[in-house]
Amino acid sequence: MAKIAVIGAGFSGLSAASYLGAAGHEVHIFEKNSIPGGRARQISTADGYTFDMGPSWYWMPDVFERYFSDFGFKVSDLYKLELLDPSFEVVYKNNEKLSIPENYAALREMFESVEAGSALKLDKFMEEAQYKYEQGMENLVYMPGLSVAEFADMNLIKGALRLQVFSSFSKHVRKYFKDPKLIALMEFPVLFLGAMPQDTPALYSLMNYAGLKLGTWYPQGGFGKVIDSMVKVAKDNNVCFHFDSPVEYISAEGDQVKSLRVRNEEMNFDAVVAAADYQHVENALLPEEFRNYKNTYWDKRTFAPSCLIYYLGVSQEIPELEHHTLFFDEDLFEHSVEIYKDPKWPSKPLFYVCCPSRTDPSVAPKGHENLFLLMPLAPGLEDGDKLREKFFHIIMDRLEKQIGRKIRPYLDHKRSYCVSDFITDYNSYKGNAYGLANTLTQTAVLKPKIRNKKLSNLFYAGQLTVPGPGVPPSLISGKIAAEQVEKELKKKKHEVTV
Numbered sequence: 001m002a003k004i005a006v007i008g009a010g011f012s013g014l015s016a017a018s019y020l021g022a023a024g025h026e027v028h029i030f031e032k033n034s035i036p037g038g039r040a041r042q043i044s045t046a047d048g049y050t051f052d053m054g055p056s057w058y059w060m061p062d063v064f065e066r067y068f069s070d071f072g073f074k075v076s077d078l079y080k081l082e083l084l085d086p087s088f089e090v091v092y093k094n095n096e097k098l099s100i101p102e103n104y105a106a107l108r109e110m111f112e113s114v115e116a117g118s119a120l121k122l123d124k125f126m127e128e129a130q131y132k133y134e135q136g137m138e139n140l141v142y143m144p145g146l147s148v149a150e151f152a153d154m155n156l157i158k159g160a161l162r163l164q165v166f167s168s169f170s171k172h173v174r175k176y177f178k179d180p181k182l183i184a185l186m187e188f189p190v191l192f193l194g195a196m197p198q199d200t201p202a203l204y205s206l207m208n209y210a211g212l213k214l215g216t217w218y219p220q221g222g223f224g225k226v227i228d229s230m231v232k233v234a235k236d237n238n239v240c241f242h243f244d245s246p247v248e249y250i251s252a253e254g255d256q257v258k259s260l261r262v263r264n265e266e267m268n269f270d271a272v273v274a275a276a277d278y279q280h281v282e283n284a285l286l287p288e289e290f291r292n293y294k295n296t297y298w299d300k301r302t303f304a305p306s307c308l309i310y311y312l313g314v315s316q317e318i319p320e321l322e323h324h325t326l327f328f329d330e331d332l333f334e335h336s337v338e339i340y341k342d343p344k345w346p347s348k349p350l351f352y353v354c355c356p357s358r359t360d361p362s363v364a365p366k367g368h369e370n371l372f373l374l375m376p377l378a379p380g381l382e383d384g385d386k387l388r389e390k391f392f393h394i395i396m397d398r399l400e401k402q403i404g405r406k407i408r409p410y411l412d413h414k415r416s417y418c419v420s421d422f423i424t425d426y427n428s429y430k431g432n433a434y435g436l437a438n439t440l441t442q443t444a445v446l447k448p449k450i451r452n453k454k455l456s457n458l459f460y461a462g463q464l465t466v467p468g469p470g471v472p473p474s475l476i477s478g479k480i481a482a483e484q485v486e487k488e489l490k491k492k493k494h495e496v497t498v
Helices: 011-022 061-069 104-114 118-140 154-163 169-176 180-191 202-213 223-236 278-285 295-300 332-340 385-403 419-426 471-497
Strands: 003-007 026-030 042-044 050-052 081-083 088-091 097-100 217-219 240-242 247-253 256-262 265-268 271-274 306-314 324-327 351-354 369-377 411-417 458-460
Touching: 003 011, 011 026, 011 223, 011 271, 011 471, 042 223, 050 223, 050 369, 061 223, 061 471, 088 180, 097 104, 097 180, 104 118, 104 180, 104 202, 118 154, 118 169, 118 202, 169 180, 169 202, 180 202, 180 332, 217 223, 223 240, 247 278, 256 271, 271 278, 271 471, 278 295, 306 385, 324 385, 332 369, 351 385, 369 385, 458 471
Parallel strands: 003 026, 003 271, 026 240, 088 324, 271 458
Antiparallel strands: 042 050, 081 217, 088 097, 247 256, 256 265, 306 369, 306 411, 324 351, 351 369
């Protein structure tokens, strides 16, 4: 049995800690905040609202099932999932909107009503996307990304062209669809993958399959219920939690981490999984000679967006809103340029509205609504109160106009969250919200390595390493890191016995 430290109690940290605890090790998880969850923390207010601070889209339910089944549970044992119908709505210019049905036959009809012939094209698009999803989720995402030799499997090589790793997502979508509304609908998931559609591999059409074919779900009680369930799994496997315990320093000797300093106390460990922000761990906690990457490396990376978020409590019901609404009433390309190519506060922003109280009455007082507004923006921007207030009113003007109802006079709770908060709460590099962009040069073996190159018992997990940004990839990242720890410990044990 080894003594192992995990830094960070977000999805990847909880995942890694649970797998290592289940393997029989003594596992300690250190979290700088007072509660678990990382970006998926919840806020419960005195006036009866419960806000998910970050993730709100529950896609890829099979990944969650696979994770919990590794510990003998079904998701239904732990929390209740609701399949949303419609999955979401998209608002376009001139108050046009599309309601995206959960049922695929209805989705085909909706596509055909927008663009003649597009139902059959959607079938073909989804057939390819399903292949990518199944190959990706079964083979690619569980690879540690340490060597190109991992991809030497002949079936993967034969399927490489079909996976379209080297093709543009934007061009791929336009092969099938011409109508701007359908193009925007198909391109929206990659906005949160961290690159312009033109620079994102067509491989990621698998996200369209995940969202449009597997459905959009909601865990009753919010994403906090998923975190609660992961904490239960960890505690069932004897993981010890340390909250309000930011790691201050990682001491190393030779090729080994020796100890962590927490609250001015040195604690020795046999292995460490750093599931906090990768760049912060390397540049703030590790001596320079033991870092995988210099700061110049991080400066040259393409990061996924940060975002401006508002958590609003409204003292009236808003029946005009669905659970998820995407406002694409301005130009996606222009907003993307202002995130990735010419970083600035957007001139005509796209944004997203979540109203979970339409599905889950428990997250707001009776007769009230819980609103979560999110606007993607470039990481590293200044975000003072005046800017936050300016964009609040830009967003609210458009939201109120679209639904034909005033909201601002009925606000009884309001809080904003932006770049500087991501830095303060998560030590997030430049305040990014989603990790590294999934560009061709930052995919698989080209992502920051999950193992430290100089310290054999230091590993990394989370959205800045494999397999990438998002909740399901973070769950998987924790498992991959735990497997690498196990391999290293077995190797050392073998060396000792020999």
